[in-house]
Amino acid sequence: MSSHIQRATELVAEAESVVVLTGAGMSAESGVPTFRDAQTGLWQRFAPEQLATEEAFRANPSMVWTWYVWRAMLVDSVDPNAGHHAIGTWQQHLAARDGSLTVATQNVDDLHERGGAQDVLHLHGSLHSYRCLECGTPGTFDPASTGITADQDFDHETFVPTVHCDHCELGVLRPNVVWFGESLPEQAFAAAVSALQQAQLVVVVGSSGLVQPAASLPLIAHEAGASLIEINPAATTLSDTADIYIPSTAAVALPELLADIV
DSSP states (O other), rough: HHHHHHHHHHHHOSSSEEEEEEEEHHHTTTTTTOOSSSOOOGGGGSSSGTSHHHHHHHHHHHHHHHHHHHHHHHTSSSSHHHHHHHHHHHHHHHTTTOOOEEEEEEEOOSHHHTTTTOSOOEEEEEEEEETTTTOOOOEOGGGGGOOOOOTTOTTOOOOHHHOOOTSSSBBBBBEEEEOOOOOOOOHHHHHHHHHHHHHHEEESSSSSSTTTGGGHHHHHHHHTEEEEEEEEOOOTTTTTTSSSEEESSSSHHHHHHHTOOO
């Protein structure tokens, strides 16, 4: 065992209040492309920014809706990786000992929940929830009902119809995710900040550290006295600040750090 892994393992064993912050790299090992990766089929012709704004949705709601349906079906077609399961088990381990582990993620998938974590804070929203574009009322929708699959060929440009709001009957449902130019969900962000201010240990996994304001969250905890571990194959702007930087992936490093728990 390397010295930095050994020291990180000691921090894990000592911590009773933990926050795990995860980014796109966490889900990439499960087969979910990071948001800025090249897309397939139809989506090779569009930048993600052209499909992740309110303006794009209003201009062509059916096309944008179809893209998010496809992304939801892609997520449903993959499984949580060993890192997701390790975090879920760690949370259960601490809860049984009157400790706490809060998961706050920039990812819009449900892999943390399927990996066993509860009460996950989704800082950028979720592909699996919906709200009205006009009145904001939550709505229900089953992406599988469209017939879209994760391996669908979109070159024929057949889009699924948008779904109207049952509450106001004037608006249409949109994915409850944070689009470019929108603020993060206030409740989730406030809960993350509160947990970070009280944490003894913060573990940042698979985050590029480029997307604000989520990228500033580890610094809140560090300034409050928490120890900081970063897990990422490539160094980021956070690496020099972290107490321990582990150049690895979630599915490899987390089970090793938590070997005595999982």
